[in-house]
Amino acid sequence: MDKGxxxxxxxxxxxxxxxxxxxxxxxLGIQHVLAMLVGNITPAIIIGGVVGLGTGDATLLVQSAMFIAGIATLIQLYPMGKAGSTYRIGSGLxxxxxxxxxxxxxxxxxxxxYGIAAILGAQMIGGVVAVIVGIFIKPIRKYFPPMVAGTVVFTIGLSLYPTAINYMAGGMGQTxxxxxxxxxxxxVTLLVVLFCNQFAKGYLKLASILVGILAGYFLALPLGLVDFAPIAEASWFALPRPLYFGIEFYPSAILTMAIMYVVNSVQAVGDLSATTVGGMGREISDDELSGGIIGNGVASVIASLFGGLPTATYSQNVGIVSMTxxxxxxxxxxxxxMILLAGFVPKVGALMTTxxxxxxxxxxxTVFALITMTGIRLIIQDELSIRNITIVGLAVALGVGxxxxxxxLEVFPQWFMMIFGSSAVVxxxxxxxxxxxxxxxxxxEDERKEREIMEKEMEVEGS
Structure with missing residues (x-):
């Protein structure tokens, strides 16, 4: 290959x-930011309201969400530790x-x-649990074949559809x-995305999501759907405040979050696998998988110190990588x-929330739909035997159902409802x-031979 x-x-x-x-x-970078922005700040807004934070503290919680998302992403992109190391932090994906x-x-x-301090305390222990799962994921990875990872990815895609439809309708609870x-x-936004993705060429095709968002935004302006008030209310510069909300530890809260982090690690297997399969055309390596889960655990521990909430790989961005x-x-x-910038300059994040x-x-x-199809691609890498079809079908039926x-599940304890009644993925x-x-x-082949034996037995009984 020549130098050029x-x-x-x-x-x-x-x-x-x-x-x-x-x-x-x-x-191309900013369309990733736009795809994750609302999903990143909305949990902070919700939790801030639940625990009764004032306007200033709620804003700080949102700011911390942007700050820790940027840190967690950089940890994944540029791992700490050598490839093959048991304690590598970050996937490199x-x-x-x-x-x-x-x-x-x-x-x-x-x-x-218990309040916000208990959330952060439980989250810190949960992050440690994720690190432990990541360390031991290599020897237990054989228990997560493409069929298992694909089912998780497939269910993630299905579970995101209501969110997309609610957004298309204007946002649940919004005027x-x-x-x-x-x-x-x-x-109109959807049609622009589809047109650019299917008919455009070159750069316009790669940035189809961004072009669609811009087209929808400019259409929404004269229709009165854009509110610039958040920009005026946001400050120009603010620093995250370590341990501002405090940290408290309660056994029941810790147990709940520990289970959630184990489940989230399984989801990470699906998301990280979808990234390599959909975007890079190969299976994920043990180092990437282990480092990715460990990196997420470390990021969550850091987040607990700065008032950030639990992190995870973003499926919508995995979809963008797979699509483009x-x-x-x-x-x-x-x-x-840019995400970090929004964490230090609240007006930047406020602009994006308009x-x-x-x-x-x-x-x-379209991105959520692609996630679902990526799950199917993973599932069919294993044989579609009756056994495998039964397992996948039952898992999706119970989860989504x-x-x-x-x-x-109302007769079950509240903690059981929290874990199993709210997420199809779990x-x-x-x-x-x-x-x-x-x-x-x-x-x-085993099932074919089994049918042949059954057929012979029935012939003998019939004679």
């Missing part, structure tokens, strides 16, 4: 270590981290009973929810820098993992 082609490859957005120009990298919606139900229960105006903006194939760590590092929910919903529903009818992950261990292994 080597230089060209080194600046490619499709290479993990590619260093594209700022003109190319910046818009192109992923975006942020505050996770999956933790909201237990956080609400803990916060309403004008379900109005013609919101649906018009959402559908843009895997340059430089692009995602720019995104992390994007209407309907615009974000129209832009991200129970999450849609949480009142079916139940599906537990079911697919357990059944894959319990049910006897049977290949398609």
């Amino acid at each position: 082609s080597t230089e060209l490859r080194s600046r490619s957005v499709f290479e993990l270590h590619g260093l594209p120009s700022m003109a190319k990298a910046f818009p 192109p992923v975006i981290m942020g505050v996770s919606f999956a933790y909201i139900p237990p956080l609400i229960a803990i916060g309403s009973q 004008g929810y379900g109005s013609y105006t919101n649906w018009l903006v959402a559908v 194939k843009v895997i340059s760590k430089f692009v995602l590092a720019l995104a992390a820098g 994007i209407p929910h309907s615009v974000l919903g129209g832009a991200t529903i 129970i999450s849609q009818v949480p009142e079916a 139940i599906s992950a537990i079911v697919v993992f357990s059944l894959n261990l319990i049910l006897p292994k049977k290949t398609l």
Whole structure:
């Protein structure tokens, strides 16, 4: 390969270590920021309201969410420790981290009973649990074949659909929810994304999400859906405050969060696998998987010190990587820098929060759909034997079914409801993992031979 082609490859957005120009990298990075922004700050807003924080403290909680998302993303992009090391921190993969919606139900229960300090204390121990899971994930990885990881990814995609539809309708609880105006903006945004992704070429195709968001935003302006008040109210500069909210430890809160972190580690197996399969066309390595889970645990411990909430890989950003194939760590590092900037300059984050929910919903529903299909791609890497089909189908049925009818678990304790009644991913992950261990292994060939034996036995009985 000549020098010119080597230089060209080194600046490619499709290479993990590619260093594209700022003109190319910046818009691709900002669409990652836009995709994760609302999902990152919304849990902080919700928890701030539950625990009764004042305006200033609630703003600080949102600011901390941006700060820790940037830190957690950089930890994943640029690992600490040598490859092959048991204690490597970070996956080295192109992923975006942020505050996770999956933790909201237990956080609400803990916060309403014990307060914000108990949330941060339980989160700190939960982060340590995640580190332990990450250290031992290599020897137990064999228990997470593509079928198991794919089922988790598939369920993640399915569980995100209601969020996308609620966003398209204008945001649950927002004025004008379900109005013609919101649906018009959402559908136009979606159509622009689809057009750019399917018919455009070059850069316009890669930045389809960003182009769709911009188109929806400019359409929403004259329709009165954009509120600039948050920008005026936000300050120009503010520093995170370590231990501002304090830290307290309660056994029940710690147990709940420890279980959630174990489950989230299983979800991380799915998200990180989806990144390598969908964006890089290969299976994830043991080092990447272990480092990714350990990195998330370390980030959560750091977050507990700065008032940030629990972090996780962001499935919508995994979907963007899978859809665009843009895997340059430089692009995602720019995104992390912008997220950090929003953490130090609240007005930056406030500007991004002016994007209407309907615009974000129209832009991200294709991403959520792609996550689901990535899960299917993982599932079919294993044989579609009756055994495997049964396991996957039952795991999805129980997970999605129970999450849609949480009142079916009302007779169970509140902690049980918090963990199992609010997330399809939790139940599906537990079911697919357990059944894959319990049910006897049977290949398609084994099942064919079993049918032949049954047929012969029936012929003998018939004669």
